[in-house]
Amino acid sequence: MRNAESNSKSFKKRRKERIDRGIKARSSDIFALSSWREMLYLTAPRLIPIVGLLVLSVVLSHYWQRVLLSVSVFALLAISWDILAQSGMVSLGQALFFGTGAYLAGNMNHYFGWSPYITIPLATIFGGLLSTLFLLPVLRLRGIYFSMVTLVLPLMLVRIIEATRIFGGTEGLSGLGALPNRWVEVYLIIAALLASLFGFRRLMNSDFGLVLKAINDNDRSVMNAGINIYWFKTQALFIAAAIGAFAGAFMTHVYMFVGMPVFALDYSILPIAAAVVGGMGTLAGSMLGAFILVPLSELLRGLGGLRIVFYGLFLVVFTVAIPEGIFHYIQRKYHQFERWVEVER
Amino acid sequence: MSSSPLLEVAELRKNFGGVQAIDDLNFEIIEGELLGVIGPNGSGKTTAVNLISGFVKPTEGNISYRGKNITGWPPYKIVRLGIARTFQMVKPFYQLPAYKNMIIPLYSPRVKKIVGGKYGDRDAVALDLLEEVGFERDSFVAYKVASVLPQGYLKRLELAKAIALQPDLIILDELFSGLSLAEVASIVPIIEKLRQQGKTIIMIEHRLKELFRIADRVIVLNYGQKIADGSATEVMENPEVKNAYLGSE
Amino acid sequence: MLAHTFVYGFVNSVILVLVALGFNLTFGISGVANFAYGALYIMSALLCWVFFNAIGLPYILAVIFATGVTAVAGALMYRFVLLRIRGMVLSEIIATFGIGLALLELFKYMGFIGFEYSLPVTIDTSIDIGPVVLDIQRLFIVMIGIAMAAFLWFFTHHTRTGLRFRAIAQDERTALSLGINSDRVAMLSVSFGAAYAAVAAIVILPLGTINVEQGYSVLINALAVCIVGGLGSTGGLVLASFLIGYGQTFTVTYLESHWVMLVPLIAILAILVIKPSGLFGEQKELEERI
Numbered sequence: 087m088r089n090a091e092s093n094s095k096s097f098k099k100r101r102k103e104r105i106d107r108g109i110k111a112r113s114s115d116i117f118a119l120s121s122w123r124e125m126l127y128l129t130a131p132r133l134i135p136i137v138g139l140l141v142l143s144v145v146l147s148h149y150w151q152r153v154l155l156s157v158s159v160f161a162l163l164a165i166s167w168d169i170l171a172q173s174g175m176v177s178l179g180q181a182l183f184f185g186t187g188a189y190l191a192g193n194m195n196h197y198f199g200w201s202p203y204i205t206i207p208l209a210t211i212f213g214g215l216l217s218t219l220f221l222l223p224v225l226r227l228r229g230i231y232f233s234m235v236t237l238v239l240p241l242m243l244v245r246i247i248e249a250t251r252i253f254g255g256t257e258g259l260s261g262l263g264a265l266p267n268r269w270v271e272v273y274l275i276i277a278a279l280l281a282s283l284f285g286f287r288r289l290m291n292s293d294f295g296l297v298l299k300a301i302n303d304n305d306r307s308v309m310n311a312g313i314n315i316y317w318f319k320t321q322a323l324f325i326a327a328a329i330g331a332f333a334g335a336f337m338t339h340v341y342m343f344v345g346m347p348v349f350a351l352d353y354s355i356l357p358i359a360a361a362v363v364g365g366m367g368t369l370a371g372s373m374l375g376a377f378i379l380v381p382l383s384e385l386l387r388g389l390g391g392l393r394i395v396f397y398g399l400f401l402v403v404f405t406v407a408i409p410e411g412i413f414h415y416i417q418r419k420y421h422q423f424e425r426w427v428e429v430e431r
Numbered sequence: 432m433s434s435s436p437l438l439e440v441a442e443l444r445k446n447f448g449g450v451q452a453i454d455d456l457n458f459e460i461i462e463g464e465l466l467g468v469i470g471p472n473g474s475g476k477t478t479a480v481n482l483i484s485g486f487v488k489p490t491e492g493n494i495s496y497r498g499k500n501i502t503g504w505p506p507y508k509i510v511r512l513g514i515a516r517t518f519q520m521v522k523p524f525y526q527l528p529a530y531k532n533m534i535i536p537l538y539s540p541r542v543k544k545i546v547g548g549k550y551g552d553r554d555a556v557a558l559d560l561l562e563e564v565g566f567e568r569d570s571f572v573a574y575k576v577a578s579v580l581p582q583g584y585l586k587r588l589e590l591a592k593a594i595a596l597q598p599d600l601i602i603l604d605e606l607f608s609g610l611s612l613a614e615v616a617s618i619v620p621i622i623e624k625l626r627q628q629g630k631t632i633i634m635i636e637h638r639l640k641e642l643f644r645i646a647d648r649v650i651v652l653n654y655g656q657k658i659a660d661g662s663a664t665e666v667m668e669n670p671e672v673k674n675a676y677l678g679s680e
Numbered sequence: 681m682l683a684h685t686f687v688y689g690f691v692n693s694v695i696l697v698l699v700a701l702g703f704n705l706t707f708g709i710s711g712v713a714n715f716a717y718g719a720l721y722i723m724s725a726l727l728c729w730v731f732f733n734a735i736g737l738p739y740i741l742a743v744i745f746a747t748g749v750t751a752v753a754g755a756l757m758y759r760f761v762l763l764r765i766r767g768m769v770l771s772e773i774i775a776t777f778g779i780g781l782a783l784l785e786l787f788k789y790m791g792f793i794g795f796e797y798s799l800p801v802t803i804d805t806s807i808d809i810g811p812v813v814l815d816i817q818r819l820f821i822v823m824i825g826i827a828m829a830a831f832l833w834f835f836t837h838h839t840r841t842g843l844r845f846r847a848i849a850q851d852e853r854t855a856l857s858l859g860i861n862s863d864r865v866a867m868l869s870v871s872f873g874a875a876y877a878a879v880a881a882i883v884i885l886p887l888g889t890i891n892v893e894q895g896y897s898v899l900i901n902a903l904a905v906c907i908v909g910g911l912g913s914t915g916g917l918v919l920a921s922f923l924i925g926y927g928q929t930f931t932v933t934y935l936e937s938h939w940v941m942l943v944p945l946i947a948i949l950a951i952l953v954i955k956p957s958g959l960f961g962e963q964k965e966l967e968e969r970i
Contacts, residue, residue: 398782
């Protein structure tokens, strides 16, 4: 589409051609084993997040380690959002999954006294199940209704908690159990993040993921192939919800507190912005977006009131200038290059 | 091969908010037949297909397959029983290459049940199936993204997707529309082969000459009702059919 | 008490109608998402205040200029932002939401908070409607609201430009092939919607002060009304406004006031369960429930 830009001012017409780099062709299939350079070309993109995160976890100051926790949580929410989006469900309420997981973990710890090692896995699974149950009825309707219900549910849950004062009401539950030390916190979340990134990327690239993407593309055609699209959507929803619930449960034990703020709009909006800025459709892009936006938000803290102004402007500029997202842009540049070519007469 | 009908449609009615698309439709088809369905535009042919394949629920009436009442069933359940259909407006997955399009039907539970266990490499099976419908392997057409394929190939892809589901009854909705005579001539042998495999076929068509060459029996729809049922020649002699197509004096 | 609730519920409902009309025009009728709507609403009121108080123009001129500037702002927003991302609904929502966010927080930062920021009422008296005392401003709002709704309905159903608004949402390719410049029409619809927001703000905000936070709740209310009524249908919008409006008034009078924000949210959920396309939305059998 952007390939043919002919320079019509002069008679000699040229167009921009985009072709794969030599090294990409040389490293496809088994030929990748032919030299270290080719293997490096393939493995580097995968190694960067792993090595990068490990290095960061060690060199950052105490304050920025906390930020890293926050970044990772938002990255998980963004990955969860991306999985849903690829399956044709646009979630405007990641906070629903986050908050459900958070409250489940918090309540189990507060009322039953279970340790975080038990509450976090349980909250992940049951948070996923519960959120999926909430959204099951809407799966049969058009996509836009799914989006609207996900937007509305967290807002409603907040009001209900505020009005009925259950689960700690407006004050929330505090003094909850913590994880042993901050190194456990950091490495747990990094491990979860990397596992999610690589694991679910693999899943989405498999035939299972292909069916999900096909449902997004043309759900009637998939129905026509004898596949129960609702079962597939339910599975995708559960996976995404469980990821979000994990993030929520994790944060509950980091802050040792759970309250109404877990359903805040922030948790819904930022993952979407991260995916749009970083690049939808590849889980890595969403993660990248989170790694850009959350630290940016921290850095802008010094500006006080103007912070959100810049933030909003940043979103606008990015959405308009690089609509495909940064990751896609980088990926394109990594695999292909452009050059001007004469158009044959 | 019993003579009780494979598919039976009785007193079928469908109303779309004031428009009576199907009005008391009755017909049946026995196993191994090739039934043609013709009729002027708007006579309800595609709606009938949508009703049988479950994409639209009837207002009244019954549809049964091998004696089982499938009225109102959702499409994926009907496909798993063994009924496959193509769409008049082809619906490929435009972002995917042609052979990846085939992965979706090959992932269907029915295919898993019939072929059993590990199908082997789905990609290879996809390429084989595509070759059978005319995607020449040498030209690597099967690897092309669906959005760049011309109509002739898209129609064949649609057919291949239906065949991949291992159906017993195939409903082809205007498969020949938009194809040249040569293309039609090249698809007919594929349909013949399906018949030899014992499959039952329903073909909705506008191109009467090509259809009459291969159909055993033809029914004619007009304003949602069946107005004729018989061999091709019988049906075309029918004055009501002539009226429907050409208009009365 | 009942009569009081009846009259004030009516006023509340018309307020909702007025607020939602502009949003419905762009999102429901023309298919362009403008989530900066709340920000434009507040901006127009602040502009009016500035023109009237800081610059000292006569009030009627301040109103006209404020509306005009807001309409132009809408057009500019389209030209420089939305145009580049037409068709990608998610990007449209995020970009316009970003603009709205930036604007509202900018207003907060610039200090437009406080009791002195309010617009003057037209006539500061009230009349009696049976046992109920109603101020003229509210009566004025009702009249304007009805007029604007009627005008919008007439415009989109009987004028050429209005029909074009609807055409580009229904099938853009067909509209293009009929010679409709879809980009220009979309820009006009965003601009028009912004102007509607301005009129609504200027007429409604005299009831209290210009509260920047309201920018967010305006967006939620407009969204709720449009969803419940059916995106694109003016009749549905009116009916939904009355349902939600009366619901809110009854909640305030007979229950506790902090349940009020729940009303639009419950309405959305209810309509999604009963009739997802909205009260008067188009029935799409094959697409709605497969």
